[in-house]
Amino acid sequence: MRERIFIPFLVALFVFVSLNAETKDYTHYVDPFIGADGGGYVFPGVCMPYGMVKLGPDCNELTENAGWQSGTNVVGFSHTHLNGSGGGCKYGNVLFMASTGDIDLENYSSPYDQAEAQVGMFSIHLSKYDIYVRLSATEHAGFHEYTFPETQKANIFVDLGKFLASIEKQEFVGSEVRILSDTEIEGYTRVRNGWNFSKAYTVYFYAKFDTHAESLGTWKNGKAQAGVRSQSDENTKCGAWFTFNTMEKKTVKVKVGISYMGCNKARENLAEIASWDIEEPHQRSVTAWNEILSQIDVETSAEESKKIFYSSVYRIFMQPVDYSGENPMWSSDEPYYGDYHAIWDTFRATHPFINLFRPTRGGEMVQSLVNIYEHDKFMPDARSSHWSGRTQAGSNCDMLVADAYVKGIKDVDWEQALKAMIKNATVPPGDDERQYGRGGLWDYNRIGYVSTSFERGCSRTFEYSANDYAIATLAKGLGKTEIYQEFIKKASSWENLWNPNIESFGFKGFAWPRNNDGTWLDDPDFTVFSSGSFEHQFYETFSWELSFYVPHDIKRLITKMGGKEQFTKRLDSYFTITFPGKRDELLFYTKMVGLCQISNEPCFLTPSLYAYVGEPYKTARIVRQILATQYSSASDGVPGNDDSGSMGAWYAFHSLGFYPNAGQDVYLISSPVFKRATLTFENGKQMIITSINSSDKNIYIQSCKLNGKQLDRCWLRHSEIVNGGTLEFIMGPEPSTWAINGELPPSMSDSDPF
């Protein structure tokens, strides 16, 4: 067991906070409603950075992933949510609600108006009851404030039988409640399943009211029992109500401690909020978020892009959640993070963003993955409710490890991390092979690709190749030559699914499903635009798109595609062709730019690939087009599921002017949006990025200076950013020759040609 080293971190934090001791409040630029509608599934409620408690409204029939659904009824306010997840719902536990009059256990939801979301405060009016609600939260506790009309029957109740449920739905397991006094209540709710097919998880709570109840009661299986203070668990749904007289004092407040350990721990967690003033948690939240947001000070006359930017950064740091001290699965002094949902989404930009601005947290996250491997068989791809599952395609936790490693992050047990990666690459996970590790591994390790005998053969093979490069990267760093050599070879496995005979729009050679006898899939209905979900050979992508996904060896990919010119033409076509495939197979057909559905992660890196052929101005054009047309500050302003801040991270990086090739020490320059951006890092260093003339029209880099010296390449090393300095861009309305003959970004084939 490793000791967590707090002191250096605190010192660093102190230095850093001192450096950023500004009075500026960046949280004003954050609108938590951006992306809450239109399929973004952004969580609009209150939460701290990495905060366990995410307190917010659950609507309608509790069918939406983050709880919120505009224009429907509010069912109540629950304490656990994910941000931006697609697929089946998760969480929505320990739901509080207020009403007036007689208790109605069946039909207590209310239409709403005046919904307002800001950092650390959510407010709404329940029009059915004329109740004003304000919510705030600390890491492990929620604060509710209900302002009632004058009534002798002002009710606040907790419904332990409620949770979010839609497709792939969560299932109720059990609940228990105990009223301890006329101001105190505790209990738990137990739920299983959801998108990650988890076993049962238990959310405990302890709540304290500021007002004595006039009357109270509990229910079980829908049967109200006035005056009864306790309900036991026969796999039954229970709850409790407190009724107040608000003829004089109209506002009732309740603090709710949440825990995954037990009720006493929930009570201890409640103590995070000392006073009965909602401004206490609200201001704590504002301060905590400002510590992060102030690390990037941007100047621009375009207020909207500032709003989108800070809202994006905000969403990046909502997850994964720091569950340290809240691990009901094993005892360890290691950091413990959860709500990776899913790494398939977040390894690309979200975690690189965290690793750049919060490397201490980034290191803790990787170490938590290693700790999970040590206690729970494999590192996860997704993990929520303390349960790993599902894996979408590759074992992309490998990418997280490599990304942290190449970025010099500390306090990770790299030897153990390598073991965890090698387990992914060598031990089949079994059963439906969706829980963790690598499905179809038997094929991959025997014949070099995942055949059509398994699901997601093409997506898996391409992603495993990148994952194997990640393993090779760490092995090389640790001086494990044999392991390096083994996996650098396997990193070319994608070539085994490169079918040179498939042709589309004049381009030859595409990723293609292959049978385990070596023959190619021969199905007239299957095209380079065929796409599907878990059962398909292309997982949420299609051949045209996936064929560009060789992030570690674009050089080799260029050769396979017929050379630089063909590659560039193919990229051009990718961003201009109208999708001719079956539209209903794609997630967000309407959000496409050419074939690029930025609403989903598989294409995240593709706009930056022009860097590998020395045509950065094309990246600038595409990226700016996507930023301008696919994102907005409206509530549907996120192009697809935000996926734990993934859409936000893509926006945030690109508007700063660069984008990471995850797992590699490479940032590819795109087109800086802001006049000036001051990045402050945990090491106390500052990088000032200026972009003279940048505007909606002046999107092309004319020249660039790094620390005063001309930079004639369109990519940066991590050290060139994180150690501070200046990056000066001059922008213009037309493409320039900047960097077109510069050094190309590295590819695996540079040093290991096959």
Added chain:
Amino acid sequence: MRERIFIPFLVALFVFVSLNAETKDYTHYVDPFIGADGGGYVFPGVCMPYGMVKLGPDCNELTENAGWQSGTNVVGFSHTHLNGSGGGCKYGNVLFMASTGDIDLENYSSPYDQAEAQVGMFSIHLSKYDIYVRLSATEHAGFHEYTFPETQKANIFVDLGKFLASIEKQEFVGSEVRILSDTEIEGYTRVRNGWNFSKAYTVYFYAKFDTHAESLGTWKNGKAQAGVRSQSDENTKCGAWFTFNTMEKKTVKVKVGISYMGCNKARENLAEIASWDIEEPHQRSVTAWNEILSQIDVETSAEESKKIFYSSVYRIFMQPVDYSGENPMWSSDEPYYGDYHAIWDTFRATHPFINLFRPTRGGEMVQSLVNIYEHDKFMPDARSSHWSGRTQAGSNCDMLVADAYVKGIKDVDWEQALKAMIKNATVPPGDDERQYGRGGLWDYNRIGYVSTSFERGCSRTFEYSANDYAIATLAKGLGKTEIYQEFIKKASSWENLWNPNIESFGFKGFAWPRNNDGTWLDDPDFTVFSSGSFEHQFYETFSWELSFYVPHDIKRLITKMGGKEQFTKRLDSYFTITFPGKRDELLFYTKMVGLCQISNEPCFLTPSLYAYVGEPYKTARIVRQILATQYSSASDGVPGNDDSGSMGAWYAFHSLGFYPNAGQDVYLISSPVFKRATLTFENGKQMIITSINSSDKNIYIQSCKLNGKQLDRCWLRHSEIVNGGTLEFIMGPEPSTWAINGELPPSMSDSDPF
């Protein structure tokens, strides 16, 4: 979801109880200490049939599997145990202890004397403190009675940081405690791992004292805090003490409700014990056990064998545990049983015994396996703490299903059961392949055997063959011809590991490890006596022994071994050769009869195999020899780990005079021990077995009449027993010609020759 049909069961039970309304107390013949020493790991504490609470003493460093360790110190009395398990410990949760004087959190164990165990009551004297302890229990609650010396400091405390732990050890996760008043306390302890490598499980309790404490306190991480009533869980060990003044009233009683759901449920469970009189739970236990024990009334002048017999039957019904109403993993109206530990042990005799005498329970158990499959991916081989794992070799849950099916058991969803079996046979379980399902399945389904590329290749292949026959059996019954044909073929897979060139003691042809390229293992150190554990090709067996394990096709095995004469000679040798292998590879070398180590399950059926060559007198000789030499009424009177009543079931069946070939409608007659045995079944029918002249010397059957007609075969159908009647044996001191030319028991090859 199926409704549990209670009414017919209750009617049947009523009829049955009425029929058996005897005044005779069979529990007097039960000595729970038989097998508690000498590696039997029998649990000597108190429990109801299928009872969740198993309250008993934990000794020494809490290293013994059932808690008890003769001659050491008693640490306390915990509420959860397994009976007879080997390997790593499990349970030992919610430990209560008493002391006098100042509380010593470090060193509170005590030497003991006057330990006495009977059905429903355990008593012991803690000599360090001069405290007399009596324990009793209902299904979900424990009753403790502590009689102190005259002292102002009589302490009873609960240590939530204690649990059983040795090899493959359980690990502490967390605990919480709340003192509710000077007579009430509740909390939980959370532990993970143990033999089945389980994730964390939580045991909640609520306890009520009959006496007001003079003072009390709690501790956390070894630090006592007088007067502090609550401790929260930071993955920390906590506990609490209640101190009484026993200068006048010397006896303090405490009732402890246990639950896997929550504290309120534990409180509800405590209500099972209404009074403060220990005779209440004690008598309830005696009554419940008599209901079972009275189903078999035996007459014999040998009191010791009666004692061994009823103690054996007692142990059969201690597990699996009926956890219905105590399922924290999912909600279902189905029966829910746990503490299958492990089916590899119990499918052979324990479950057939339950299926014969308690078919309603037997059906519930099978249905619970199906329900586990539906909610937890696979049926288990072993399952405890609501977690499936490990699998020792085959997916022997298949045998349980088939056994229940061929014995006409009702209320099982057979279609779903078949799906669950087919999943075992088709979907690799993954990871270490020890959790459930069939490891090495890739090989087995591709090349017909589990090669040396996997662990336990020989044991798995032979057991999978039997399991496949079980699948075929059910498929045939359900009219699924294709499935039947597929699996009846696979049931011959053992032949693929039959190496005709291996020779030993003049016999040719043995089970042998085979590589995946078809070549045989060629290792001069590997012999027909080589044996090992999970990593070995022969799991807790060796080639000589495993080569007899083709329970479904002895006819074919006889052919493979060179015909009837060779087979018989080989069996004779098996029971007479002195084991020449490495002794330390075997579990209980000293308990061998020839090569037969009855202390372990793989040979359980072998003594009965003479039936298949018409030489039943040899079975009689071997069985009687084992009963007489390997079992006794001493505390070390069980030959090996009792393994959830497995050793007991072997004894019980054979002393009645027959033994099941599990999964088949066949009981093989051995040598009845008792003068008269009256078996009463759940259907109200009675079978009276008489054995005239039976004695230690008159062990050979001279003749047999079934329902008054001569029986000239040495095996019976289930219907010939369970529908009642008479079975009359005449015994003698010499082998007879009885049944030597009778119809042989069925083999797969009778109808499906390959």
